[in-house]
Amino acid sequence: MTRDSDDDGLSWGDESDPTHVDARVDAVPRVTAAERRARAAASVASGGPAASGGSATAAPAGAAASALLVTLGVLAGVYLLYTVGWVITAQRVSVVPADAFDVVMARLRDGLAIAAPAVWFVTSLLLTRHRKPAVRLLWLAVGVVVLVPLPFVAGI
């Protein structure tokens, strides 16, 4: 059976959607063998089938991972805007340099300022790989505060 492809664009696909991609499996906390045995023993003792405890604990972890991903996406957007802000600021600034050295350093300053948001974002993400999400977000938040393109925001 073929569905109307125009209608497909108006709704979110579910698991039956051919383009559906499952979230990363490793976001789900691993159940150790000991826990599994304990759970099996408990279900035998209570006489019922295994409780759905596994999926109940997996859901919040998956939601947290998704929330983190969305937050990172938003932050990436903010950093991208900052890059645009610094590009425009660098273009607007026109200081008459005194000598060749000043010209080189002015170029370097412009380049560093434009690259700064990207460098901060990549550095924060790369070097906090094995840290808690809160630590990663904290470093990115610090960047959002200190790298704000003030002249651009102030409309100068």
Next chain:
Amino acid sequence: MSENSVTTAETTASRGIRPSTLVVAAGFGVIYAYYLWDAIRSLVVLPELYDSIGVGRETAPWTLLIAGVIVPPVVYLLALVVGRRHTLGGKALILLAGLGLLACMSLGLIALA
């Protein structure tokens, strides 16, 4: 096993800085020093300029001028402190990010002035 590697890392850190780290820190240090020198130059030249155009040196943005001198060494030291447990590449990235911050502040000041 892991305890051994931790002790080795600690002794290396306490006995001295590795030459490669020193080279990276010094290389970035030169550019950080430029921003310090630039701020000192502004601190000296700008009040004189204010005097020469007759507005008086009291009206110079002293807070910004003094902050400009303090910020580069502070950022440099912070970058070294934050990067001390990272690899050489990590240290270089952190120093580069700090340099980007200085460049943003410098460019921002010029644009706002």
